[in-house]
Amino acid sequence: MNYKRWFTDYAPMILIWLGLVLLFGILSDNFVTSRTLATLASQVPPLAIIACGMTLVLIIAGIDLSVGSTLALASAMLGVALVDWEFPLILAIVVAVITGGLTGLFNGAISVYLRIPSFIVTLGTLEIARGLAYLATDSQTKYLGVALEPMARPLPGLGVPISFLIAVVVIIIGQFILTRTTYGRYLIAIGTNESAVRLAGVPTARKKISVFAITGLLTGLAAVFFTSRLGSADPNAGVGMELSAIAAVVIGGTSLMGGRGSIINSFIGVLIIATLGAGLAQIGASEPSKRVVTGLVIVLAVTIDALRGGFFQKLKMRFKTGTL
């Protein structure tokens, strides 16, 4: 990938993020500090990992509204496995990830085989998974103590927790799969025009189901980091997280109509949302202004992305014709 391409693809989003960091840096003396950055690094992994799956789902022109509830269910299962079943940590993590994967598989299979729009299926799963999370925990927050602590602790010398490193790896792998593999190519193609892909002889059902299953697995993984950061499994966790994830992905320029998207830009979208949240809290912004500002930034970022098509295309053309 050459630097021009890199420039047009990622620069606008990164600039928005840096702009926010700068803005809060001016407004607060303590924002641009290693402590704040370390806090952000520990906050973003769950949403970043979910946004990775959500990007894939939106690329195939689907949507997954159940991720918040799935996160709560996987988190609940992690708590149950650790506390009630007394599983070792690794096994408990596997239980959580598989719980997420099965939920995703359910979404995908129902939506593809029964041809129900994923919006409706996952809206149903949003309720089902939340209910199951309450059942699994008996509606009680489970305190997990120090069992998960190592995963939340910053790594010595790096200042970021392992969850952040894993999230970055997931995102790089995700972007690689999307741009370099046949699987990623097919997902983009399916999202662009499924009918044409089918008539080109490419089977689509399993690929679509797999995207939902992957999103579920990633949500399960996100639940592990989410739970480890809070030290507790809360059946009320992740309420509204689907909207944060969709917002981050859309800020990153992924099309709700399918066929277009970038996982790296989704990650920057997550950074923007998290930075905004942390910054507004740090400057002690009032509740109403927090909401208004967050909404404005989402609209602004999406507008810039929409303009990018025109403005940066022109820039690209000028590169080509040598007038720049």
Next chain:
Amino acid sequence: MSEPLPSVLTVNRLNKAYNVPVLKDFDFDLRKGEVHALIGSNGAGKSTFAKILTGLTPRNSGEILFQGTPFKPSNKQEASAAGINMVLQELNVIPTLTVGENLFLHTLPHHKGIIARKELHQLSKQALTRLGLNELNPDQLADTLGVGQQQLVEIAGALAQNSSILILDEPTAALTGPEIERLFENIQRLREEGVAMIYISHRMDEIFRIADRVTVLRDGHRINTHDTDGVSMDTLVHEMAGDELAERHPHLEIQHRGPGLTVKNLTAKPAVNDVSFSVQKGEILGIAGLIGAGRTETLRAIFGADPKQSGTVFIGDETTPLSISSPTDAVKAGIGLIPEDRKQDGLLLNKSVSLNTTLSTLERFSKSGLIDHRKEFDATVATTDKLELKYDSVEQSVDELSGGNQQKVVMGRWLLCDSPVLLFDEPTRGIDVAAKETIYNALDQLAREGKTLVVVSSDLLELMSISHRILVMSAGKIAGEFTPDDWSQEAITAAAFSEYISTHERAQ
């Protein structure tokens, strides 16, 4: 019919072009209380004329005098208010509304915005009774009706307007014998009331039964207008077909290299009924027929894109029938389809030339799931060069290409696939003359390489210039087979109409 009635509509030198001209200096006149049939092959311009009259599309030039004054409706409501209504070929009944609401969709009786149910019920009952549809309840939902009944409701809706001109576009396509009789009784009654009707149909027997005059259209021109009493079927078919001679494309004789594709007893309801044919390797088989005759559906059923009720398909000799239940199976078996609507079914429009070209063969340019972009690039360039495809770079998105080049991208996909059997559905629709020529050359080249080609086209001259043999489909059946020695436009056109005559006779 002793003396000519006064004209209600006079059309002078009407022109209309979308990308290509569809109406050329078209003249027409319609008299009060007559049924005037409009006939012609696909794309002759009949429906376009009806759309201009009803305000659905604007004309480019020409004059329409309606009751002596210039008439230029800018939308359907305006035409309807003036007294010109149309029953469309496609069903326009809204299934979730009641029969009554459908009948009076644009003129719902209301009091301050609230629908006057009682009034609507009465009006609807009257409208239905007029058409003898006493058994229908105006309050039942339209989707509880059969297709024929829905069509009748639509006709009743048009009749309920106070029309001075009523256009009927293939009104009997979905009707059964008794329903047709009922429609004809109504047409008779309207004629007596002085309503002028334009009757568009493929069904010649109907035209001879109810039309007073008939105008033949071909390629946007009015060829002739006859009193129905004084004209023969042969004359009409001859006029529709024209006597232009197909310019024979200079291709070689088929080198018979054994059986290519064999299709036996293919039925895919409702469009395809017991179709059998076979094609040699190196042969181009053309399939002609009217729109709706089941040609596209035949190709799609062979390809596994639509379900079929019965039928076996063989490639090569007839030892093992292929089991094809999806396009994936078909591609594996060695069949490729170039679909009719390339934007909807063929291309990923905002994606690159290379992505579109390698879509079916991506696995070949990848190693354990990783795409080898270099290999993909080389293959795309090689294929597109072979087809003389013009583009800036393989990364250019295909929606920036012309129609002809877009079609070549889809063809390139199957060239890469090396499928021995290729099914083309209207390969040159909407493509300029020069690009057509390169597509013909490509078809020739493929045939010479020993591939088996089936080409569906509505352009008879085109089919006659590129095919080794032409099958004609009519109402879902094979209605004729022609070789260059015995084909003529007239004979093929007659065959294309044949089943529509006989099905109606059977229904009687």
Next chain:
Amino acid sequence: MKKHFKLLLQTTTCTALSLLLIACGQSKSDKTSTETAEKPVIALIMKSLANEFFKTMGEGAEMHHAENPDQYDLIVNGIKNESDVSAQVDMVEQMMSRGVDAIVIAPADSKALIPILKRASDAGVLVINIDNKLDSDILKELNLNLPFVGPNNRDGARMVGEVVAQQLQANDEVAIIEGITTTFNAIQRRLGFEDAMQAGGVKVVSKQSGYWEMEPANNVASAMLNEHENLKALLCANDSMALGAVAAVRAAGLEEKVLVAGFDNISAVRPLILNGQMIATADQHGDQLAAFGIQAALDILSGGEQPKDQQTVVDLITQETLNQ
């Protein structure tokens, strides 16, 4: 045919699922609601039954009923989402049309529920207000007497705050993590914390909402710790938010420096109080709150009592009280 079959399958699956869920949901309340003419019917309307606090409250009510089965019939209801006011309004309407004698309600909003409760009261239904006190100004204006049975949240919060203040010096800095700022309890608890801080001369440098939930509270707490380096305590309006705050303190490595206090005494915080990660919480005996309300309703219905407010006890929970 195939299409029809699929449709049929879809519909049956959906119907079966929903019936199953309805059956699960209703079995509990139906069992206890065999209505007879002479016994009064009391409806208990709570907030989210998924919230541990309200769940134990419901269980307390059912236990009370089990002990006095001859005196009344009980219908227990909850809403899905704590802030879903309209769902609670619908529920009051349902109970009215069912002809109950008394409604014992924990209102989701201290103002929005008043109109419907006025209608109930006008219709002759006895309304007892528990947990979250209805706005007394509006009640006065409407000349409405809806007895409140419950704890004084402000006193409870003051008690917790005093324990914190004792550990601090004058001019030390603390921050408050509020509940949803429009609710009466959130306001009362914040006021109680502020009362205690003012009395001890301690400065409140930041007040922000954690939406009663763990993860939002964790994010806010992290931001507060980053912004205010000398923060000595985080006062949280409920225990879920306190769990989030504890995680933030631990992530920042400030366990020795920053105190965390909560409210409600949910089971998950007990180990934290015992090991010193939390300093105090308040127990307002939520499990008995509904039972108190029901008893008050019975007393009034039988004519033995006049309708008036009753205050219930709030206990302070610290390491010391738990060890007793």
